[in-house]
Amino acid sequence: MNSPHLSLPRSRFPLPGEFVFATAQYESGDWDSAPLVPANLIDSLARYTSLPVAPTGAIVALASDDLFRFPLVFLTGHLPVRFTDVERTNLRRFADRGGMLFVDDHNHDIDGAFHKTAVEELTRAVGPLSQLPNTHPIYSAFFKFPDGPPNTSHELNGWGDNLVHSHLLAAMRGNRIAVLYSNKDYSSEWGYHPDNKRFLAIDNTKFGVNIIVYALTR
Amino acid sequence: MLSRAERVRRTGEQALRLIAFAAIAALLWRAIRPPIATGVDVAGGDLRRALARWTLSATPAMRVVFDAAPDPGTRDWLRALARAGGSVRWSASRPISAAAVVAEPAAEPNGVTRVRLASANGEAVSLADGAGAIDTLPRGGARELELGTVAGAVRAAGATFTATSYARESVVLRPVLVLGAAGWESKFTIAALEERGWRVASRVRVAPNIDVTQGPLGSIDTARYAAVVVLDSTVAASSSEIARYARAGGGVILGGSAPRGGALTGIAPGRVGPRVAGVAGAVASGAPRTGLGGYPVSSPGADAVVLESRDGVAMIAARRLDAGRVMQVGYDETWRWRMAGGDESAAAHRAWWSRLVAAVAYAPLVPRESGLTPIDEAPLASLVDALGPSAPIDGRPTAPTDGARITRMLFILTVASLLGEWTSRRLRGAR
Numbered sequence: 001m002n003s004p005h006l007s008l009p010r011s012r013f014p015l016p017g018e019f020v021f022a023t024a025q026y027e028s029g030d031w032d033s034a035p036l037v038p039a040n041l042i043d044s045l046a047r048y049t050s051l052p053v054a055p056t057g058a059i060v061a062l063a064s065d066d067l068f069r070f071p072l073v074f075l076t077g078h079l080p081v082r083f084t085d086v087e088r089t090n091l092r093r094f095a096d097r098g099g100m101l102f103v104d105d106h107n108h109d110i111d112g113a114f115h116k117t118a119v120e121e122l123t124r125a126v127g128p129l130s131q132l133p134n135t136h137p138i139y140s141a142f143f144k145f146p147d148g149p150p151n152t153s154h155e156l157n158g159w160g161d162n163l164v165h166s167h168l169l170a171a172m173r174g175n176r177i178a179v180l181y182s183n184k185d186y187s188s189e190w191g192y193h194p195d196n197k198r199f200l201a202i203d204n205t206k207f208g209v210n211i212i213v214y215a216l217t218r
Numbered sequence: 219m220l221s222r223a224e225r226v227r228r229t230g231e232q233a234l235r236l237i238a239f240a241a242i243a244a245l246l247w248r249a250i251r252p253p254i255a256t257g258v259d260v261a262g263g264d265l266r267r268a269l270a271r272w273t274l275s276a277t278p279a280m281r282v283v284f285d286a287a288p289d290p291g292t293r294d295w296l297r298a299l300a301r302a303g304g305s306v307r308w309s310a311s312r313p314i315s316a317a318a319v320v321a322e323p324a325a326e327p328n329g330v331t332r333v334r335l336a337s338a339n340g341e342a343v344s345l346a347d348g349a350g351a352i353d354t355l356p357r358g359g360a361r362e363l364e365l366g367t368v369a370g371a372v373r374a375a376g377a378t379f380t381a382t383s384y385a386r387e388s389v390v391l392r393p394v395l396v397l398g399a400a401g402w403e404s405k406f407t408i409a410a411l412e413e414r415g416w417r418v419a420s421r422v423r424v425a426p427n428i429d430v431t432q433g434p435l436g437s438i439d440t441a442r443y444a445a446v447v448v449l450d451s452t453v454a455a456s457s458s459e460i461a462r463y464a465r466a467g468g469g470v471i472l473g474g475s476a477p478r479g480g481a482l483t484g485i486a487p488g489r490v491g492p493r494v495a496g497v498a499g500a501v502a503s504g505a506p507r508t509g510l511g512g513y514p515v516s517s518p519g520a521d522a523v524v525l526e527s528r529d530g531v532a533m534i535a536a537r538r539l540d541a542g543r544v545m546q547v548g549y550d551e552t553w554r555w556r557m558a559g560g561d562e563s564a565a566a567h568r569a570w571w572s573r574l575v576a577a578v579a580y581a582p583l584v585p586r587e588s589g590l591t592p593i594d595e596a597p598l599a600s601l602v603d604a605l606g607p608s609a610p611i612d613g614r615p616t617a618p619t620d621g622a623r624i625t626r627m628l629f630i631l632t633v634a635s636l637l638g639e640w641t642s643r644r645l646r647g648a649r
Contacts, residue, residue: 016493016511016551017401017450049425051400068558071402097557097564098409141430174413216400217422217430218408 013069014054019045019216021057022070024101026087029079029114032059033106034187037074037208043194044205045212048142062087071099072215076187078107080117083125091125095171095178100215101126102180106187108160115183122171126179129169136170138177141214143206149182150207152189160185176218180211227642234639241632248625269295272304275622279305287314287379287597297604307609308601312378315339315358318596319374321383324364325444325581326572327415331368331385336360341376371593379597386593387583391444393417393433394575397456398449400424403473406553407449407571408432414572419443423452438463444579445469448476450550457481467541469578474550475513487523487535487546491516494531496551501559506566507533510555512548536578543578 014020021038025031038057045053060066060073063086067073073094083091091101103122107114119129132138134148148167155164161183169181190205197203220228265282269292272280280299288296300306317337324332337343337358345352345363348370355361358376371384394411398404400422411418419433436442438459446460446468453460457480464470464485477486491514500509508528515532518524525545526534536545556567594600602608643649 017399017403019401049400049428051424065558069554071405071553071557094557098406099557137432142424142428176409213400213424213430216402216405217420217424218405218432 013066014058018052018054019212020054020070021045021212022060022073023057024067024073024075025059025061026075026077026081027063027084028082029077031075031077033078034076034104034191036191036193037076037187040190040192040194040197040205041208041212043197044203044209048206048209049213051213051216062090064090067094068097068099072102072212073099074102074104076104076106077114077118080113081121082117083121088121088125091122095126095173098173098176100177100180102182102211102215104182104185104187106185108154108183108185110161112161119169119181122179122181126171129171129179129181131167132170132177132180134167136177137218138180138210138214141210141217143210145207145210149184150204152184152186152204154185154188177214224646227646231639231642234635234642238632238635238639241628241635245625245628245632248628265292269299271622272299279307281307281309283309283311284314285311286377287601289380290592290594290600293597293601293604300605306605308605309608309610310378313339314378314598314601315341315376316596316598317341317343317358317374317376317379317381318599319345319372319381319383320595321368321372321385323385323387323389323583325389325391325576325579326364327391327417328366329388331365331372333363333365333368333372333383334360335363335374337374337376339378341378343374343376345372345374347372381595381597383593383595386585388586389581389583391416391579391581392441393419393443394579395435395438395443395446396420396422396449397446397453398422398473398476399452400430402553403551404449406556406567407447407473410556410568410571411447411575414568416572416575438468440466440468440580443468444581445471445575447471447473447575448482449473451475451478451482454480454482461485464542464544465540468580469542469575470544471574471578472544472546474548477546485539485544486515487521487537487544488515488518488532491531491548494528496554501555501563503560506555506559506563507549507552510549510551512550514548515546534574542580545574545578547574 021042023038042053042055042057045051058070060070063084067090094101103118105112105115105118122129139145139148151164154160165183170177171179186208190208282296296306315337319333319335321331321333324330335343335345337355340357343355343358345354347368352365353361353363371382374381394416396404396408396418404422408418408420417433419435420431421435422430424430434442438446438456440463446463448460448470450473460470461481461484470485472482472486475490477483477490493513494511496509496511500506503509512533515535518532518535519537522535522537524532524535533548534545536543552567556564
């Protein structure tokens with residue numbers, strides 16, 4: 001997919017002190033496969049915290065210098081991922097400077113194309129991914145998840161790869177997460193209109209709040 | 219009638235008597251004469267041997283021409299001779315450069331040693347430690363260096379001096395407490411300090427009455443924290459405690475709008491001015507902080523020192539508050555510098571935050587055993603302190619003389635001539 005817009009209009013730059021949920025746009029694959037996730041997480045963040053959060057998210061091209069305006073970026077997709085050289089270089093600089101990329105496998109299929117290619121590309125750009133211990137501070141940054149990453153309905157229903165993934169993967173910079181990688185398909189789990197949260201017995205986006213709070217505090 | 223031989227003999231005896239009287243007179247004169255300076259040209263002589271001679275003979279007046287600042291041992295020896303009642307005058311065959319070097323522990327983690335060097339006269343200076351050369355100043359001047367490791371003493375050497383210094387103390391650095399609201403500024407401030415080696419405790423507000431914490435948290439006092447960094451005005455509840463901490467000797471950094479919070483207003487170096495925006499794109503330039511927005515320090519107090527200004531507006535100011543120090547940093551989004559700056563921006567951001575904290579930190583000094591040679595941080599100043607200012611000496615100093623040897627020879631001459639005269643008289647039967 002070609003990106004017609006590689007830089008943001010100034011009106012979309014984050015205001016001082018404001019958190020803007022940013023979704024990564026990349027040349028290959030379907031970067032915009034989970035359009036409802038940003039709004040849902042923004043809603044949760046506003047519900048549970050007092051953080052100044054922008055009411056709408058932003059889309060930022062991995063190949064753009066605007067990437068460095070958003071220290072937390074969400075990346076998802078179903079299709080094979082191939083970063084361009086510029087995207088790869090930008091991603092490496094982004095991680096080295098303290099940015100955090102949250103990648104979710106929206107496909108989560110057996111031997112999935114997204115998983116294989118994304119892990120390969122992330123390894124080339126940032127470094128190898130390894131299992132994140134379920135005692136990591138990200139699981140207690142705001143809500144408590146003593147058993148590690150919460151399972152998704154897609155995992156429990158046996159869809160996709162028919163696995164319940166017990167751990168997330170991560171690439172670290174020092175003791176900080178530079179890339180958080182999920183096979184759990186949170187993109188599907190959180191991909192609904194925020195108003196529909198009222199129909200859920202337990203808000204399943206709470207772990208999304210933890211990811212954002214972790215990124216903002218550690 | 220005396221024979222010719224007898225006359226010669228008696229004339230000889232008179233001559234010996236005269237010689238003895240003359241030697242006695244010379245000895246008497248040497249004992250009561252006014253002091254005559256003895257001196258040495260260190261370029262051509264051996265000052266150490268001269269010092270030993272002067273010490274043994276209690277030489278009353280000495281003069282020395284140096285071609286370079288003497289080492290501390292020589293200087294102290296001369297000072298001791300001067301204090302013992304002698305008079306020591308000195309001058310230099312060429313101007314000795316006024317230079318100084320000092321090494322001291324920086325209040326930063328990882329054992330950083332801060333070395334400051336200053337040299338006048340445009341003389342080339344090389345800076346080295348036990349492991350080799352560190353830097354060279356081709357025409358002197360001043361320089362400040364931060365060295366991660368220093369092998370032994372730091373030595374600054376020019377043509378006319380060698381100055382040495384070493385850090386005689388180490389600092390006790392306690393953790394830094396970072397307070398503020400959750401956001402990129404708090405995240406990257408904590409990250410910068412941790413990556414620079416500081417132990418960081420933090421309390422970051424996420425929701426009303428909900429803080430994300432890390433590190434050792436407790437009451438805010440100098441026994442627990444080296445510095446407190448307050449990033450915004452969300453910590454009003456702790457402001458009185460922070461003000462007390464500063465007065466007790468702690469270091470406080472008030473970032474952005476933090477001085478608006480309660481008691482912090484009273485301890486800030488200035489007031490919080492209206493927010494100014496950064497220059498677009500400047501974070502990636504050679505002056506990255508011009509690209510940062512923030513709250514200028516308006517109306518700095520009479521005791522405040524402005525440390526950084528932008529377009530005539532103070533952005534960083536500091537003041538002493540009783541035993542402590544308070545710094546007001548107007549910038550409130552320095553994280554943009556780290557993320558969007560040039561290739562070295564992350565390291566520069568780390569170093570900048572670490573220096574700010576080090577500038578205010580409460581860091582008690584502990585003497586350390588070194589076993590190193592005595593320091594000589596400012597050779598010319600120490601020389602003037604020891605012997606007074608240089609006094610012009612007309613002409614070249616005299617060659618090294620040995621008063622004791624002359625005295626000894628005069629005494630021997632006296633005894634020999636008297637003995638010879640007495641023997642001659644007794645052999646011829648006279649009394």
